[in-house]
Amino acid sequence: MRIGELAQKAGVTPRTIRYYENLGLIHPSEREGGGFRYYTEAELLRLQKIDCLKSLGLTLEEIASAINLYFEDPTELKAKQKVLTILQAHLQETDDKIAALAQFRSELQTNITKIQQCIEKISQ
Amino acid sequence: MRIGELAQKAGVTPRTIRYYENLGLIHPSEREGGGFRYYTEAELLRLQKIDCLKSLGLTLEEIASAINLYFEDPTELKAKQKVLTILQAHLQETDDKIAALAQFRSELQTNITKIQQCIEKISQ
């Protein structure tokens, strides 16, 4: 099948598939005559796996670093270990972001209070 | 004074001042002969006010919408009311972000647990 059909089956646009190819996430199984990209069911599976990993919050770069592991080993053990490591890093980053936002929120609250008092003084 | 001196006094780069000018945040008091920008102490005060508002977390666009109020009215009442409104909006956005991150964290934790169990099964 060609890129349009694959895109439709995978629920993405042809542009997305070309973009993924550029990042090394996926390749056409064949590229003959007129220069068209031809794909098989294997590439559809790959796109579905990419979508699955995206929904876990992985970036495309992280997906690129992990996706081949899914198709090298039938148990997918190494793939899952890799994804686990990435998710644990995300957890840490998320906690850091929450802490930073909590800090920011606290400073905001302080500044809001200050300005309110300042406005009250002026309004008197 | 010219842009370099103003920049140094304000602790920014000339590029920053030109960028601010582009956004309508500040203008040279004069632009004569050779095309150089000339500034007075008033512009230094303005840059300091910009820096102050930045440190409150305002974007340059928000600063642009508020800064003139500081120099129109000596009590700065309207300016402070405007900034207060902006900060209250930021507070809401911050709370929203924290809530979204907390949700994301929870999903992450769920996925991590799932994968760990999956890995254990395979490893048996």
Place this chain on the structure above:
DNA sequence: GTTTATATTAACGTTAACGTCAAGGTTAAT
């Protein structure tokens, strides 16, 4: 009058994941 320091505008680069043309080539159907 020449060097040196500083100024000018213009324009690309920085992040992520594509959307959206544009100009042209290929394939399938009629």
Place this chain on the structure above:
DNA sequence: ATTAACCTTGACGTTAACGTTAATATAAAC
């Protein structure tokens, strides 16, 4: 053989706040 539908690469646009050249002009100092 023509048309419609699809494909190709290339390149700009999207956010924020500037940093960093580059090529050129002006001012200040000697």
